[in-house]
Amino acid sequence: MTTTRPATSSGVIRVSELLKVENLTKVFTSGLTGGYEIRAVDGISFTVKPGEIVSLVGESGSGKTTVGKLILRLLTPTSGRILFEGEDITEFDKKRLKTEYYRKVQAVFQDPFASFNPLHEIDRAFDLVFRSFLPNVGKEEREEMIDHALEGVGLNPSEVRGKFPHQLSGGQLQRILIARALLVRPKLLIADEAVSMLDASTRIDVLNLLGDFRDKYNTSVLFVTHDLALGYYISDSTIIMYRGTIVEMGDTERVFHNPLHPYTKMLLESVPDINVKWEFKGIEPEKEEGAVYQIKGCRYAPRCPLAYDKCFSVRPELVEVEKDHWVACHLYGGE
Numbered sequence: 169m170t171t172t173r174p175a176t177s178s179g180v181i182r183v184s185e186l187l188k189v190e191n192l193t194k195v196f197t198s199g200l201t202g203g204y205e206i207r208a209v210d211g212i213s214f215t216v217k218p219g220e221i222v223s224l225v226g227e228s229g230s231g232k233t234t235v236g237k238l239i240l241r242l243l244t245p246t247s248g249r250i251l252f253e254g255e256d257i258t259e260f261d262k263k264r265l266k267t268e269y270y271r272k273v274q275a276v277f278q279d280p281f282a283s284f285n286p287l288h289e290i291d292r293a294f295d296l297v298f299r300s301f302l303p304n305v306g307k308e309e310r311e312e313m314i315d316h317a318l319e320g321v322g323l324n325p326s327e328v329r330g331k332f333p334h335q336l337s338g339g340q341l342q343r344i345l346i347a348r349a350l351l352v353r354p355k356l357l358i359a360d361e362a363v364s365m366l367d368a369s370t371r372i373d374v375l376n377l378l379g380d381f382r383d384k385y386n387t388s389v390l391f392v393t394h395d396l397a398l399g400y401y402i403s404d405s406t407i408i409m410y411r412g413t414i415v416e417m418g419d420t421e422r423v424f425h426n427p428l429h430p431y432t433k434m435l436l437e438s439v440p441d442i443n444v445k446w447e448f449k450g451i452e453p454e455k456e457e458g459a460v461y462q463i464k465g466c467r468y469a470p471r472c473p474l475a476y477d478k479c480f481s482v483r484p485e486l487v488e489v490e491k492d493h494w495v496a497c498h499l500y501g502g503e
């Protein structure tokens with residue numbers, strides 16, 4: 169990959185985990201009757217340290233968004249724990265989520281248009297944040313804070329304030345949402361495909377902005393993406409998911425420069441190279457979805473060129489093969 173990455177903030181002190189996900193599982197059922205189990209997230213564990221940017225990478229359907237929604241408690245886990253600052257947030261009631269948790273954990277999603285009411289000026293987007301988390305801020309200070317937050321994401325307040333969503337571009341709207349999420353200086357930002365709709369140069373600006381914000385306020389970011397290059401550019405650590413399971417994770421440099429899992433290797437080989445012209449090689453058919461979740465072993469086995477008997481019958485565990493580099497593959501001794 170040719171992308172260069174901004175240097176990791178050197179001043180960040182990483183004491184302990186901010187977020188610890190333990191054996192997290194979410195099972196959906198497809199259809200009302202006679203459906204099959206979709207193990208969208210299947211017993212995954214990982215941590216996010218204070219000030220760490222972690223990419224959650226995988227193809228469509230790998231379970232990335234479900235993980236984000238579970239951490240945001242927009243979904244209830246089937247089993248497992250989500251510890252935030254040591255407390256299991258799956259046990260928080262609605263009041264605690266609203267008054268405490270969402271003060272510290274904010275999110276930005278893919279489609280900025282969906283987050284704005286087309287009938288209201290964009291300024292209204294900030295109302296809920298002030299009402300919920302900053303109720304004592306006076307009108308004048310509030311206006312200053314909004315202007316400051318907008319400037320922080322590279323917007324000129326006079327160009328966007330008082331406008332309706334249809335009068336602004338997707339990039340401007342997404343920056344406004346990021347400004348809103350960062351206004352309360354959250355400890356964790358969940359950015360789910362948050363830059364996918366932006367054009368290439370705006371995308372890099374917004375990524376740099378997330379990096380700057382982390383450096384300034386030690387905010388951790390869970391960066392959910394299907395785009396390996398973006399994940400590489402921004403993150404300290406990378407988690408590769410396949411069909412609800414983590415197949416590889418660790419320090420971003422190690423995962424990208426020494427990929428071990430056949431799935432990670434395949435993903436990296438699929439990144440288009442600017443010097444190579446497109447050539448159609450056919451599309452590999454995926455195993456039928458319901459059948460994939462019934463595989464007792466590695467979910468990637470049916471697609472894996474190196475799979476052998478054991479891969480279909482025994483689920484490989486994540487093993488640390490070098491410092492801060494984990495892989496779940498029988499080729500590396502996982503049981």
Ligand SMILES: Nc1ncnc2c1ncn2[C@@H]1O[C@H](COP(=O)(O)OP(=O)(O)OP(=O)(O)O)[C@@H](O)[C@H]1O
Pocket residue numbers: 196197198206208226227228229230231232233234235394
């Ligand atoms: N509410 C739901 N009911 C039933 N199945 C669901 C539900 N939400 C997600 N799924 C299924 O769970 C699996 C994982 O979905 P998820 O959206 O988490 O994947 P993803 O990696 O984020 O994919 P994408 O990049 O396409 O958003 C998919 O098979 C999806 O169809």
